[in-house]
Amino acid sequence: MNKLLFKDIDEPGLNTIDVYRRRGGYEQLRRALSMPREAVLNELLASGLRGRGGAGFAMGKKISFLPKGALDIYLCCNADESEPGTFKDRELMQKNPHMLIEGIIIAAYAAGANKSFIYIRGEYVLQADILDAAVLEAERAGFLGENILGSDHRLSLVVHRGAGAYICGEETALLDSLEGKRGNPRLKPPFPANQGLYQGPTLINNVETLATVPAIMGMGGDAYAKLGTETSTGTKLVSVSGHVKRPGNYEIELGVSSREIIYGLAGGPPEGRSVKLWFPGGSSSPVLTGDDLDLAYDFDTMAKAGSMLGSGAIIVVDDQTSVVDVAYKTAYFYRHESCGKCTPCREGTNWTVKMLERMKAGEATPMDLDIIASVCDNIIGHCLCVLGDAMAMPVGSMVAKFRDEFEEYIEARRQESYLGTADPEPELALIQGAVA
Amino acid sequence: MAEVRRFEHGSRVPGWDASVDLRKDPAGVPDPATTPVPAELRAEIEAQMAKYPDFRSAALPALAAVQRHHGWCSPEGIEQAACVMRLTPGYLTAVATFYDMFDTVPTGRNRVYVCTNISCSLRGADELCHRIEQLTADDADIQVKHFECLGACDIAPMVSVNGIYVGPVELDEVDELIDDVRNDRDPLPRKQLRLRPSADTLPMGDGQ
Ligand SMILES: Cc1cc2nc3c(=O)[nH]c(=O)nc-3n(C[C@H](O)[C@H](O)[C@H](O)COP(=O)(O)O)c2cc1C
Ligand code: SF4
Ligand code: FES
Numbered sequence: 001m002n003k004l005l006f007k008d009i010d011e012p013g014l015n016t017i018d019v020y021r022r023r024g025g026y027e028q029l030r031r032a033l034s035m036p037r038e039a040v041l042n043e044l045l046a047s048g049l050r051g052r053g054g055a056g057f058a059m060g061k062k063i064s065f066l067p068k069g070a071l072d073i074y075l076c077c078n079a080d081e082s083e084p085g086t087f088k089d090r091e092l093m094q095k096n097p098h099m100l101i102e103g104i105i106i107a108a109y110a111a112g113a114n115k116s117f118i119y120i121r122g123e124y125v126l127q128a129d130i131l132d133a134a135v136l137e138a139e140r141a142g143f144l145g146e147n148i149l150g151s152d153h154r155l156s157l158v159v160h161r162g163a164g165a166y167i168c169g170e171e172t173a174l175l176d177s178l179e180g181k182r183g184n185p186r187l188k189p190p191f192p193a194n195q196g197l198y199q200g201p202t203l204i205n206n207v208e209t210l211a212t213v214p215a216i217m218g219m220g221g222d223a224y225a226k227l228g229t230e231t232s233t234g235t236k237l238v239s240v241s242g243h244v245k246r247p248g249n250y251e252i253e254l255g256v257s258s259r260e261i262i263y264g265l266a267g268g269p270p271e272g273r274s275v276k277l278w279f280p281g282g283s284s285s286p287v288l289t290g291d292d293l294d295l296a297y298d299f300d301t302m303a304k305a306g307s308m309l310g311s312g313a314i315i316v317v318d319d320q321t322s323v324v325d326v327a328y329k330t331a332y333f334y335r336h337e338s339c340g341k342c343t344p345c346r347e348g349t350n351w352t353v354k355m356l357e358r359m360k361a362g363e364a365t366p367m368d369l370d371i372i373a374s375v376c377d378n379i380i381g382h383c384l385c386v387l388g389d390a391m392a393m394p395v396g397s398m399v400a401k402f403r404d405e406f407e408e409y410i411e412a413r414r415q416e417s418y419l420g421t422a423d424p425e426p427e428l429a430l431i432q433g434a435v436a
Numbered sequence: 437m438a439e440v441r442r443f444e445h446g447s448r449v450p451g452w453d454a455s456v457d458l459r460k461d462p463a464g465v466p467d468p469a470t471t472p473v474p475a476e477l478r479a480e481i482e483a484q485m486a487k488y489p490d491f492r493s494a495a496l497p498a499l500a501a502v503q504r505h506h507g508w509c510s511p512e513g514i515e516q517a518a519c520v521m522r523l524t525p526g527y528l529t530a531v532a533t534f535y536d537m538f539d540t541v542p543t544g545r546n547r548v549y550v551c552t553n554i555s556c557s558l559r560g561a562d563e564l565c566h567r568i569e570q571l572t573a574d575d576a577d578i579q580v581k582h583f584e585c586l587g588a589c590d591i592a593p594m595v596s597v598n599g600i601y602v603g604p605v606e607l608d609e610v611d612e613l614i615d616d617v618r619n620d621r622d623p624l625p626r627k628q629l630r631l632r633p634s635a636d637t638l639p640m641g642d643g644q
Contacts, residue, residue, distance in 0.1 A: 009634045072489075084553045084585035091634060115489065122500070122537045123549070123586050125599030126630055158487050163496050164536030166584065180495030182534040198490055241555035241589030248590045248635020266635075283554055283585075315555055315589070329554045333584050354446040 004215040004235050005208065006251040009095050015130055017137040020098040026143060028217040032106045033151040040110040044213070046221030048233035053078050053169075053206030054282070054311050056299050063111045065193040066201045074197040075113040076178065076204045077104055079120040079127075080162060080169035083282035084333060085313035088237035088249050089207035093120070093127040096211070097134035101157065103213035105143060109153050111203045116155055118207075119174050122163040131159045166337035170385045171204045172196075173339070184339050185385035206311075208237055228254035232298035236312050240266040243273065243318040252297065259293040262316055269318040276319040277398070281310020283330050284390030286397035306397070323402040324409050327395050328356040334391030345388030348379040352395060362417025364410045372399050462526055466519035473516040477505045481520045491521065495531050499538055508539040536583070544579035546617050548572070549596040552582040555589035559604065564593045567610045578617060591629055601629035 003009075013019040020026070032040050045060035066073055077100070081089045093100060100118075108116050120128045135157050138144045146154045160178055162168050168177045172186035175197050196202025212234065216224045225233045232254040238261055241247045245267030252261060262268060262275065269275055275290040280297070286307040288295070295301050302309045317326055335349040355372055358364040376392035376399075383389065399406060414420055441449040480501045484494040498521060502513035509532045511525070518525045532538040550565040565582050572578045586601070588594045594603030597617055602624045605613060609624060616623045625631075
């Protein structure tokens with residue numbers, strides 16, 4: 001397979017403008033600027049490129065939703081990358097920042113945006129420094145600023161560093177944070193395409209989505225659409241981590257089998273162990289099991305299997321690990337990151353963690369599993385953003401698919417704890433209201 | 437989100453968000469005449485404000501500058517930033533408490549973030565974090581925080597030392613790592629992320 005994003009990714013000095021240009025960098029920008037805006041947009045529409053940040057929305061379509069007119073249009077690149085298990089944008093920005101910058105300039109041209117921002121998570125110090133240097137180089141070379149390459153396109157680009165908050169990856173929270181506020185999500189609609197940054201129309205895309213744009217311009221939208229499957233076109237970076245021999249980022253063509261990624265590329269779990277469960281798209285995606293390994297890795301197959309491709313982060317858990325521990329880590333994360341604005345998310349994540357802690361302490365009963373399931377049901381769809389769902393879906397799926405193991409765990413821990421010495425079946429039912 | 441203090445049973449400790457003395461009137465925008473601001477800090481914040489269509493967007497960069505300058509987001513530092521930005525200290529404090537990387541209590545000069553999220557914990561992060569905490573328990577100079585996924589699960593279990601990513605960190609390397617931190621040396625240079633080739637380019641069968 002031809003690599004588009006990871007082509008010669010380890011070439012020394014690729015992060016500098018000289019090496020990038022020597023390899024044909026910024027040529028697609030030149031070509032794009034010689035075309036009308038609509039023609040560039042048509043290429044993006046034809047490519048079928050779907051957003052790589054989680055929701056998988058078609059990028060060209062998002063651009064066409066932007067209102068036309070005299071308003072300032074903004075472009076925000078989402079480089080917050082905090083979805084547990086995801087680390088692809090990091091590698092792209094660190095090793096090939098100019099590809100992202102070129103993509104941003106072309107996308108801004110298609111969208112008619114004149115001000116752009118990269119919102120990068122504050123923990124990525126090295127990557128933000130590299131981006132800062134690259135933006136400076138691009139400005140000096142005349143790719144950013146007024147009259148880019150003699151055209152009427154002008155664009156400013158600011159690298160904005162976050163300060164540690166997962167929720168700022170959610171697009172409307174990102175906008176609030178970029179406006180200098182606490183990162184609370186906004187009510188939608190209005191969608192950012194209509195009222196986003198500073199109340200202006202705003203295009204928000206993930207790093208990988210924007211970095212793919214030069215490749216699409218290079219090969220043409222139609223040729224790009226031939227890669228992958230019909231509804232999941234192109235190539236995708238997958239971050240594979242957890243119990244595999246070769247964790248890391250791999251560029252794959254969408255639609256390859258998941259087994260090929262987990263075993264073929266990442267080497268599979270250590271000798272003698274097998275895959276117990278895996279998250280196909282970051283910790284927010286409902287888990288799949290070892291039986292699902294032959295599913296094709298693309299947006300629709302994952303959705304049909306009851307999960308999602310999400311950010312393309314595969315976390316593999318082997319058969320030596322307790323599912324309760326994984327559920328606990330997952331729930332704990334979302335409790336910590338919940339912004340607290342909606343009750344189902346704020347309280348639901350907290351109570352789920354408490355119940356899982358009870359299980360670990362040997363104080364839980366199987367009824368807690370039903371309560372967890374009901375808490376999860378009551379979160380999904382009832383919140384301002386999908387962070388609540390992002391806990392409810394994976395934890396709910398673990399309880400549903402591994403119920404037996406949860407029950408065994410609860411009983412085993414109960415036996416070990418101080419409750420284990422008590423008579424498990426008292427003569428009178430002690431549960432409230434159950435006394436005959 | 438900033439750490440919320442909780443009882444053992446999980447509920448929030450009352451007053452966890454008490455950042456102000458409610459008996460006093462809320463502070464207004466600080467008076468430039470009576471609020472001395474270090475020239476360097478002022479220049480840095482003003483340069484940030486000039487970058488955005490709306491100056492308020494510079495709140496995060498300004499707080500980061502305050503933290504670099506004072507070691508933490510101290511009330512004094514926040515007042516200085518508020519003075520330059522013409523905002524109230526209360527506004528900036530509210531922003532600062534939202535984000536994990538801003539410290540609104542005094543803290544060690546060295547920030548060591550240990551990732552204990554899923555992928556890292558599958559590879560021994562909890563033990564690693566415990567070991568690091570033990571080793572630095574009485575070192576006021578080092579702040580150890582267990583952190584959520586830092587976006588480097590390929591080098592799990594990993595640690596960020598003042599922004600430098602290192603991993604995978606073995607338990608028997610912890611002494612050396614902390615020694616490097618204490619003596620202001622480059623932390624575990626051989627394990628730093630920036631030197632790592634992409635897994636995609638490695639020949640097959642090269643897994644550890
Ligand atoms: C809680 C939450 C966290 C998110 N985190 C990220 C993130 O870190 N990076 C990202 O690109 N998108 C993230 N998203 C998705 C964004 O809201 C948005 O859909 C995406 O940036 C759009 O870009 P795309 O169409 O190119 O994927 C997150 C969404 C939610 C609800
Ligand atoms: S769902 Fe959770 S994170 Fe999202 S807005 Fe509501 S409380 Fe905040
Ligand atoms: S889980 Fe530790 S870096 Fe992602």
